Amino acid sequence: MATTNDIKNGTVLRIDGQLWTVIEFQHVKPGKGGAFVRTKMKNVTSGKTVDRTFNAGLKIETANVDRRDYQYLYMDGADYVFMDTDTYDQIMITPEVVGDAKNYILEGQNVLVATNDGQPLYVELPASVVLEVTYTEPGLQGDRSTGGTKPATLETGAQIQVPLFLEQGTKVKVDTRAGSYLGRVND
Numbered sequence: 001m002a003t004t005n006d007i008k009n010g011t012v013l014r015i016d017g018q019l020w021t022v023i024e025f026q027h028v029k030p031g032k033g034g035a036f037v038r039t040k041m042k043n044v045t046s047g048k049t050v051d052r053t054f055n056a057g058l059k060i061e062t063a064n065v066d067r068r069d070y071q072y073l074y075m076d077g078a079d080y081v082f083m084d085t086d087t088y089d090q091i092m093i094t095p096e097v098v099g100d101a102k103n104y105i106l107e108g109q110n111v112l113v114a115t116n117d118g119q120p121l122y123v124e125l126p127a128s129v130v131l132e133v134t135y136t137e138p139g140l141q142g143d144r145s146t147g148g149t150k151p152a153t154l155e156t157g158a159q160i161q162v163p164l165f166l167e168q169g170t171k172v173k174v175d176t177r178a179g180s181y182l183g184r185v186n187d
Contacts, residue, residue, distance in 0.1 A: 002062045004037040004054040012044065012063040012116070019044040019063050019116060027056070044114075044121045047099075063116055067124075070113040072105050080105075082113055082123075093120045103158035104129050104176045125176040130185050131155050133170050136162065149181075 007013075011022045020041040029035040035056035042049045054060065070082040070091070079092040080102070093113070095102065101123045105111065112124040136152035149161040152172075160174060162181045173182040
């Protein structure tokens with residue numbers, strides 16, 4: 001058991017049987033009354049964000065979250081199969097847990113998988129990945145009605161907006177958090 005004084009960004013708390021990650025926290029000592037800790041927390045499974053205030057010194061239950069490097073191997077039916085890069089153990093993760101990461105993940109790619117008591121919680125990708133554009137319309141010079149961008153389909157099936165000059169077969173760097181084009185990659 002820990003106290004509210006131990007709260008830091010990234011701490012995972014178990015509240016009412018659910019896991020919550022602390023996104024922001026602030027220790028407040030008003031002139032009158034007792035001190036308290038104001039937090040912004042995100043539910044690990046649903047992604048819901050809430051603000052919650054705790055009295056200072058209150059006992060809280062922290063959860064042990066193990067974050068390890070895994071390599072994405074392949075799809076097995078609807079599930080994703082990952083391999084621990086240290087022990088070579090394989091785990092199957094449901095599409096709900098993988099979430100939006102499925103739009104930017106390729107076979108053989110390394111990711112971080114967070115687990116609690118052997119149960120996968122979420123898959124964390126690197127900040128950016130390099131993917132190939134598999135389909136895009138040819139850009140017409142002078143066509144600026146779309147702000148100089150056009151839709152493009154990546155090799156994972158995800159769609160992003162890219163500049164008009166990009167062609168099919170071009171490798172691009174994609175921000176995995178926002179799903180946006182960062183730049184062209186020259187081989």
